[in-house]
Amino acid sequence: MSEPGIYPQLVWTLFGLAAAAFLYLLWRPAPYGRHFKGFGWGPTVSSKVGWIAMESPAVFLFLFVYLQGSMAWNMVPLVFLAIWQIHYINRTLIYPFRIRTKQRMPLVAAGSGFFFNVLNAYVNARFVSHLGEYDNAWLSEPCFLIGLAVFAGGMFLNMHSDNILQSLRKQGRTGYAIPDRGAFRYVSCPNYLGEILEWTGWAIATWSLGGLAFCVFTFANLVPRALSNHRWYQERFHEYPSERRALIPGVF
Numbered sequence: 450m451s452e453p454g455i456y457p458q459l460v461w462t463l464f465g466l467a468a469a470a471f472l473y474l475l476w477r478p479a480p481y482g483r484h485f486k487g488f489g490w491g492p493t494v495s496s497k498v499g500w501i502a503m504e505s506p507a508v509f510l511f512l513f514v515y516l517q518g519s520m521a522w523n524m525v526p527l528v529f530l531a532i533w534q535i536h537y538i539n540r541t542l543i544y545p546f547r548i549r550t551k552q553r554m555p556l557v558a559a560g561s562g563f564f565f566n567v568l569n570a571y572v573n574a575r576f577v578s579h580l581g582e583y584d585n586a587w588l589s590e591p592c593f594l595i596g597l598a599v600f601a602g603g604m605f606l607n608m609h610s611d612n613i614l615q616s617l618r619k620q621g622r623t624g625y626a627i628p629d630r631g632a633f634r635y636v637s638c639p640n641y642l643g644e645i646l647e648w649t650g651w652a653i654a655t656w657s658l659g660g661l662a663f664c665v666f667t668f669a670n671l672v673p674r675a676l677s678n679h680r681w682y683q684e685r686f687h688e689y690p691s692e693r694r695a696l697i698p699g700v701f
């Protein structure tokens with residue numbers, strides 16, 4: 450089958466994975482971080498290794514596929530390459546060295562993340578540098594400008610919130626504390642809200658079905674986890690602020 454025939458099937462596979470992940474994760478949180486008890490999921494790797502391995506396709510495979518595209522050196526695709534790589538170089542090559550966790554990650558969690566990232570990197574890189582049509586006029590399209598702004602706002606919120614979490618374990622502190630700075634005053638998982646905004650911005654700026662599939666997957670993955678994290682905080686800390694919501698300020 451030719452690429453134009455296979456490509457839509459890959460995109461629909463992403464939508465299918467999003468639906469399956471959403472239903473599963475509402476029932477049981479993914480086994481990493483605070484929701485991994487340390488046993489019951491087979492072999493484990495250190496969280497650093499897990500994060501680097503599972504996110505690597507999003508940096509390296511994305512770049513490789515991107516560079517094969519016929520529009521790889523056009524202005525708009527280059528902007529998409531830049532914002533994607535800013536996010537994923539942080540997530541793959543910087544963030545794992547900043548986390549202060551003793552938790553290990555089951556190989557099965559890192560493996561599923563890896564395979565998702567292979568599919569997602571191909572779908573998104575191939576579209577922005579080859580299958581999509583982005584001439585320079587796209588730079589002034591409202592969807593491009595709004596999408597970029599949403600992406601940038603989401604990235605700021607995501608990184609700022611991840612930094613606040615890392616600061617909770619400074620000076621040798623271990624365990625969990627109630628974060629009370631930044632957007633944590635309003636929701637338990639502003640880092641997830643930032644991540645969802647980033648990929649919503651990506652979907653709007655690229656105006657692509659592949660971008661939308663990734664945005665829907667991120668939502669399907671992180672909304673159930675935000676609800677699980679929120680319940681976890683409430684059960685663990687009796688003094689947890691009652692007005693704080695899980696993900697969207699004032700809503701849920």
Ligand SMILES: NC(=O)c1ccc[n+]([C@@H]2O[C@H](COP(=O)([O-])OP(=O)(O)OC[C@H]3O[C@@H](n4cnc5c(N)ncnc54)[C@H](OP(=O)(O)O)[C@@H]3O)[C@@H](O)[C@H]2O)c1
Pocket residue numbers: 481482483496548549550551552607611614615617618624625626627628640641644666667670671
């Ligand atoms: N696009 C996607 O679908 C997707 C999927 C998953 C994650 N992500 C992104 O990846 C990043 C990490 O995700 P995550 O699920 O690992 O986030 P998380 O549960 O908020 O944990 C992030 C880090 O902070 C530590 N931490 C969390 N809460 C803490 C607290 N109350 N006190 C002290 N330390 C605390 C965690 O330690 P422990 O490991 O020891 O709990 C971990 O090292 C986020 O930015 C998220 O948006 C994206």
